[in-house]
Amino acid sequence: MAPVSNNVVGIDDDQRFALMKFRRSVRDVLKPEHNDHFLLRWLRARQWNPEAAEKMLRDSMKWREKWGVDTTLATWTPPSVLEQHFPSGSTGFDKEGSPLIIVPFVGLDVWGLLHSVTRTDIIRLVLVHLENYLTLARKQAQTHGPTALKVTVLFDLEGFSMRQYAWKPAAEMVFTMLQIYEANYPEILKICYIVNAPKVFSLAFNVIKKFMHEYTISKIRIYGSDSKKWQAQVLTMVDKDQLPQHYGGSMVDENGDPRCSSIVKPGGKVPKKYYARNMQNEAKKEYTKVTVKTGDKHCVDLLCADGDSVLRWEFGVEGHDIKFSIKRRDQDGNETVVHEPRKVSEGPPDVGVLSVSGPATYSVIFDNKNSFLRSKKVYYDVIISVPERDLNMSDEPEDLEAASAVAAS
Structure with missing residues (x-):
């Protein structure tokens, strides 16, 4: 070339x-x-x-x-379950010739994949895709010029749930991949459209952007579910014949699918028959259980001593609903509401994260003051952690770490 x-x-x-x-x-x-x-x-x-x-x-x-990015990675064969269930693909190029990458994020079953393959396997597959796209971009630059050397990305967050990313191994994988990307692939992103983002995603983004370079953050555009707004923006960068109909383009695949699922793999839930990694020893989550009496509230105070920390919550109410909010109190006693009150009803646990800073005390409040007839049973797990300290974000391949451990023993 x-x-x-x-x-x-x-x-x-x-x-x-x-x-x-x-x-x-x-x-x-x-x-x-x-x-x-x-x-x-x-x-x-x-x-x-x-x-x-x-x-x-x-x-x-x-x-x-x-x-082995420049040696063994090209000949590495990913586990079949990973190839089948990892969501992503490319339907063409943007108007300047850069590869267009589409990721239907809801199809990423992190729980299922990490029970079936290693974190290293998943990272290796991401690296294979990324290196292939950059090779394609260099080829495109021969005819389109240097503006084609970067990539355009469309992340579809339709159906996004925070719950699986509150699981520690999933969070570790996400933060590890962010660190790898920022340290080894600087300035390759032309623009990233994050579409169909639910409100809860803003909480997650405020946490993960602390691991991103300012350049990366500046290239990200986040849109809600109003397709008229984000489709118009995507089409300023991508011609319709390079974009699936589902995203405002004119493309369908050979099966007539407007999502082009034969080209952009949708991923999906991993069947348990693929679960090869024995995680039965995982500790079952222990919730604190309380009964919040009528006209009363229950507060959980958490001390945040470090600057860049994360408050994570997972809770549910058994029957009816309860009001949930978070307040911050600094060293001088000044109090501010950092998570506005909202009602949470019976159903799946409510999961979320909040970027927090100290020194300060954060109060997680379960408020039943507006109920004059019923006490409410609440179960919860709330914690403040420092990702760099409390998560395993090693960029070493696990098989290399294992080999080093054997050699040292």
Whole structure:
């Protein structure tokens, strides 16, 4: 493949000097396809600091070696259950020639997949897809220019539920993949449309965006379920003949499916027959149970000592409903409502997360003051944690970690 032109425009003299210095310092690790457009990604990610960009690139090269990205990854065969049940695909390109990636997120059964395959398997499949899209983007750039070197993404959150991501292994996988992406694939995102996002997603996004670079956040556009609004925006970037009918385009697959499910894999619930990982030893969740009397309320006070922390809740009410809210009280006693009161009715547990900061006390309130006839039975599990401290976010492949442990024993 011929390299994309090195004719970089839109940078000033200081930036061009930084590029020249950076190129010279990393020439021993560069490959033929690593042109100036490639180098600019790392420089921009480190605010044009050549030394910081060099460290970032060299660290990434070591990471690629650990994961076999440039060697064994291309010949790796993913488990069939993962191939069948991982939702994603591409129906074409945006107007500038960049690959269009579509992810019907509701089809990602994290619980089922992590009971059937390893976290490393899932990450490897994501890396395979990502590397394939970037290879395709480089090919597109031969005819469309450097604007095709990035990717356009459409995340469909129709049917999104927070509950499975409150499960610790699922949260660990999400945060690990975010860290891997930001450390090793800087500035590859042209734009990301997140559509059909429920209100609860804003809580999750406020947590996960702390692990994102400002550049990534700036490229994300979040829309609710009003398809007229988001379809019009998507169509400014993507022609109708490159987009499934379901998303406002004109494409159907060979089966006439407006979602193009034969091209964009929908994923889906993993049958239990695939569950190969014995997780029977997982501790059954222990809820605290209380009865909130008529005209009364129950408060759970949680101390937040660290800056960037996460308050996670899971609760339910047995019969009828109860009002739920969260307040924050700082060291000076100033109190603010950080999660507006809302009624939660009997049914599946209500699950959510909230980005919190300290030092402060957060009060989770179950309010039954408006009920004059019935006491309410509530079960709950609430906790404040620090993701970097409390979650396993190692970017080491699990099979490599296991091999290292054996060698050390």
